[in-house]
Amino acid sequence: GEAAAAAAAAAEDDEFLVPEQDGVQDGGEDNEEEEEEEEELGPAQAALRRHQQRQMELLAQQQQASASASSYLKLHYSSLSLLSAIFLVLYALRTRGQAYLALTYLTSSKLSYIVLGNAVIAAFVTAFRVAVNASLGALRPAETEHISENMRWNITETCIALTIFRSEVDVNMAGMFLTLVFMKCLHWAAELRGSHLRMTEEVFYFVDPPPPTPSLSSSSSSGPNQASNDADAGNATQDADGGGGGSGGNGTSSAAMSRPLSSSFGHWLGTILLVLTPKPIARSAQTLYYRCPRIPLAQIKFLSLVYTLLLVDCMAMAHCGLTVAAQGPSVHILFGFEAAILTTSALSTLATYGLHVTDGWITVLHHLADPNYQIHGLGLYHDVVPEQMPPVDEDGETPAAAAEPEPATAPAAAAPHASTARRIVERIASSWRDCRATLSFTIELAAHALRFLFYLMFFAIVFTYYGMPINIFREVYVSYQQLRQRLTSFANYRRLTANMNERFEAVRSDEELDGLGRTCIICRDGMDARGGCKKLPGCGHCFHGHCLREWLGQQQTCPTC
Numbered sequence: 406g407e408a409a410a411a412a413a414a415a416a417e418d419d420e421f422l423v424p425e426q427d428g429v430q431d432g433g434e435d436n437e438e439e440e441e442e443e444e445e446l447g448p449a450q451a452a453l454r455r456h457q458q459r460q461m462e463l464l465a466q467q468q469q470a471s472a473s474a475s476s477y478l479k480l481h482y483s484s485l486s487l488l489s490a491i492f493l494v495l496y497a498l499r500t501r502g503q504a505y506l507a508l509t510y511l512t513s514s515k516l517s518y519i520v521l522g523n524a525v526i527a528a529f530v531t532a533f534r535v536a537v538n539a540s541l542g543a544l545r546p547a548e549t550e551h552i553s554e555n556m557r558w559n560i561t562e563t564c565i566a567l568t569i570f571r572s573e574v575d576v577n578m579a580g581m582f583l584t585l586v587f588m589k590c591l592h593w594a595a596e597l598r599g600s601h602l603r604m605t606e607e608v609f610y611f612v613d614p615p616p617p618t619p620s621l622s623s624s625s626s627s628g629p630n631q632a633s634n635d636a637d638a639g640n641a642t643q644d645a646d647g648g649g650g651g652s653g654g655n656g657t658s659s660a661a662m663s664r665p666l667s668s669s670f671g672h673w674l675g676t677i678l679l680v681l682t683p684k685p686i687a688r689s690a691q692t693l694y695y696r697c698p699r700i701p702l703a704q705i706k707f708l709s710l711v712y713t714l715l716l717v718d719c720m721a722m723a724h725c726g727l728t729v730a731a732q733g734p735s736v737h738i739l740f741g742f743e744a745a746i747l748t749t750s751a752l753s754t755l756a757t758y759g760l761h762v763t764d765g766w767i768t769v770l771h772h773l774a775d776p777n778y779q780i781h782g783l784g785l786y787h788d789v790v791p792e793q794m795p796p797v798d799e800d801g802e803t804p805a806a807a808a809e810p811e812p813a814t815a816p817a818a819a820a821p822h823a824s825t826a827r828r829i830v831e832r833i834a835s836s837w838r839d840c841r842a843t844l845s846f847t848i849e850l851a852a853h854a855l856r857f858l859f860y861l862m863f864f865a866i867v868f869t870y871y872g873m874p875i876n877i878f879r880e881v882y883v884s885y886q887q888l889r890q891r892l893t894s895f896a897n898y899r900r901l902t903a904n905m906n907e908r909f910e911a912v913r914s915d916e917e918l919d920g921l922g923r924t925c926i927i928c929r930d931g932m933d934a935r936g937g938c939k940k941l942p943g944c945g946h947c948f949h950g951h952c953l954r955e956w957l958g959q960q961q962t963c964p965t966c
Contacts, residue, residue, distance in 0.1 A: 489524065490524035493516075497511055497517070522579075537591070540709060544594065548594060563743075565876040569867060581740055585743055588714070589747065592750050608700065609700060708758070711751055711755055722745055725738070725741030734871075742862070745859050752852075753848060757848055760841060767837055838951035838954075841955065846895055850888075856887075857887075909940060910942070911939060925938075925949045927949065946963055946965045
């Protein structure tokens, strides 16, 4: 390969320098290479090898052409399908001359059924892309792959289930089938994105106020030295004359930089309040603005999509139930039970997301109780912010000069109230962490139980009115196995966590924790001896107590092992 590349580069140089000798040089090089191959391998083997190389090159070119054609069709499938349908309608009107004759042709021709049906499918694909981009943004590659894999199985199973109602196949059933596939894809996308948001993004966030800047009046009246002193003092505490709504400079925090729109809005809000209202009221309103939590737009779009899907599922389930009650057993039984299963999925997604929202409210309470609060793995408060902790020498001891506390800047009377609020919030957070894993397990178990119940009811109804539904055996068996596995896991989880304090030894000293490792492999955060860390028997690996409880809800093995 390197020799061929070098020869190609040399040929290009020769073509640039001496173009009239290109054919002679190329022919001479080819003859020399062929003679060398014949000397090494023999004439027959050299010819066979050249033939195989040419065949491989042709095959690679064909694969590249087919890949480019398939990628082009994937990118422009919807537009090409819609253009084909428009062209077919125009052709029918052109050749038949009348709208009635054109409509007769379109409803009787097999080609028109294929083209128009493909255009309807393309319209559903376009609607799915628009809905996903509007509510969730672009799908991640893992989400796209998971949805494609689910479609491959579920469409096949639904088509097989429709054979029970083959006498009722018509255009309305085809439309209901496409709508069902469309709704399933949206439910899968919402479920996957909800799991991604729970792991990567908080429900609430706070915008740090930008550092205050001195006002023009104070700068002009006090002189340049006083203005510089006020600007330096404003980096540590808010200046009364400067107003808290100054725009952020180099000292703007990372949280404020990550939300530039909110910070800019806060700046203009502070400016307007300073102009229209008294300064104490303006400062209080702006402080309240920065202390209030925000909800990211992605979370709002996700919740809007899930609630919309839940509403559509309930409407579809009610419509199918009323139709079956009025007209008797029909294909609406299948679509009604599919809508019930989708309703279960939407409720499970909302309930699981509700746990994440509760985590966000716990974080908000932490932040309101202590503005300097930072989320740590052990979930405890730190009276000293990490940047303000005293230095430690090589022996692990704190020097006497550094250990002396600095004079408090806050009023002494506010300390007991802040400490009481922190203890109350920490008690609430500790209780929530202990029951969160059980609630998550219960939601998942309830979803599997409802799914199995719906499949069992659907099997019984179809068996009563249509005979033995052999093609539903797989769904019933799979849902039963999933429910059985979750029940077994839940029993093991309850057995392990019933006496967790007696079963798992707590880490009491920092020396022991240094020997075991200070990083929890579950949450990838640091551990502390006073943070309720648990050590597993046998292997001796150490984790946070609440992290271990949540892990046991999914697996009953050591995470590290």
